[in-house]
Amino acid sequence: MPTKEIHELRERAKELRCLYRLHEIVSQRGQPPAHTFLEVLEVIPEGWQRPESTGARIEYFGRHYVGPGFSSTGETIAAPIRLDGTEVGRVEVSDASIVDDEATTFLDEEKELLRNIAHRLGEYLEWKHTELLGERSTTAGVHWRWREGYAEAMAAALDAERFGVSGVYLGGSTEGGNAGPGSDIDLIVMCDGSEAQREQLRHWFEGWSLCLAELALQQTGYGFPGGILNVQWMTEAPDLRHRPDLRVLKLGGQDTAVPTAGT
Structure with missing residues (x-):
C-alpha cells in the first residue's frame, strides 16, 4: 500500500479514537459539565495531525475552559x-x-x-439540562424541589433582627411547582430596617444568589451570570388572600406567623 494511503488511514484511525474517547467521557453523565469539558479538551488534540502543537478550548454561556496547548495566536478553527x-x-x-x-x-x-x-457536546448538554443533582428528570418536579429547599434554608439562616426583616415570601415557578432548569427563585422581602441594613441584606442575598447559581451551573450546565435569586422589596405585607401564588417562609428564630395584610 502506498505510503500516502497508509498515512491517511492512520489519520482516520486517530480521528475515530478521538470520537470514541469523547463518547466515553460524555457518557459519564454524573460528572458536572465543567469536569466533562476539561476531560474533552485533553483528548481533542489526539485526533489532529499534529497533536504536539494542537490545543483546544470550549466556550459555554460566556465561560471559557482552556485545554493544554491552546494558543490564541496560532491558526484556529471553531464549531458552534x-x-x-x-x-x-x-x-x-x-x-x-x-x-x-x-x-x-x-x-x-x-x-x-x-x-x-x-x-456530541450539544447532545450531552441537552441531556444534562434535564438532570439535576444526579437525578434524571422527566418532569419539572426535581427543579422546583431543590430550589424550594434552598429557599427555606436561606430564610432559616437569615437574621431578621440584624437586617430589619419582617417577612420573606416564596413565589413564582418555585412555589408553583413548575420550575425548569433555567428558572430563577422568586422572593418577596419585607424590610423595615434602615438603608444601611437593607444594603447589607442586598449583599447577603447576592452571596446566596451567586452560590446557588454556581450549584445550578455545575449540576445542569445552565448559567445564571447575575445570580439565581430574583428579590423584590416591599414595605407592606402582601395580602395572601389575593396572592395564592405566595407562601410565607419561616425566618430563623421566628416562632410566630409573619403578619399579612388583612390579618
Missing part, C-alpha cells in the same frame, strides 16, 4: 455548540505549528471531526 437549536457556545482548536505556505493547517476531515465533537 447548540442547545435545542440555539448556539450556547463553541469549540475552538488551535495549531501553533508553522506550516509551509502550500500546506493546509487543518484538513477537511479535521473540520468535520470538530463539527462532530461540537454536535
Whole structure:
C-alpha cells in the first residue's frame, strides 16, 4: 500500500479514537459539565495531525475552559455548540505549528471531526439540562424541589433582627411547582430596617444568589451570570388572600406567623 494511503488511514484511525474517547467521557453523565469539558479538551488534540502543537478550548454561556496547548495566536478553527437549536457556545482548536505556505493547517476531515465533537457536546448538554443533582428528570418536579429547599434554608439562616426583616415570601415557578432548569427563585422581602441594613441584606442575598447559581451551573450546565435569586422589596405585607401564588417562609428564630395584610 502506498505510503500516502497508509498515512491517511492512520489519520482516520486517530480521528475515530478521538470520537470514541469523547463518547466515553460524555457518557459519564454524573460528572458536572465543567469536569466533562476539561476531560474533552485533553483528548481533542489526539485526533489532529499534529497533536504536539494542537490545543483546544470550549466556550459555554460566556465561560471559557482552556485545554493544554491552546494558543490564541496560532491558526484556529471553531464549531458552534447548540442547545435545542440555539448556539450556547463553541469549540475552538488551535495549531501553533508553522506550516509551509502550500500546506493546509487543518484538513477537511479535521473540520468535520470538530463539527462532530461540537454536535456530541450539544447532545450531552441537552441531556444534562434535564438532570439535576444526579437525578434524571422527566418532569419539572426535581427543579422546583431543590430550589424550594434552598429557599427555606436561606430564610432559616437569615437574621431578621440584624437586617430589619419582617417577612420573606416564596413565589413564582418555585412555589408553583413548575420550575425548569433555567428558572430563577422568586422572593418577596419585607424590610423595615434602615438603608444601611437593607444594603447589607442586598449583599447577603447576592452571596446566596451567586452560590446557588454556581450549584445550578455545575449540576445542569445552565448559567445564571447575575445570580439565581430574583428579590423584590416591599414595605407592606402582601395580602395572601389575593396572592395564592405566595407562601410565607419561616425566618430563623421566628416562632410566630409573619403578619399579612388583612390579618
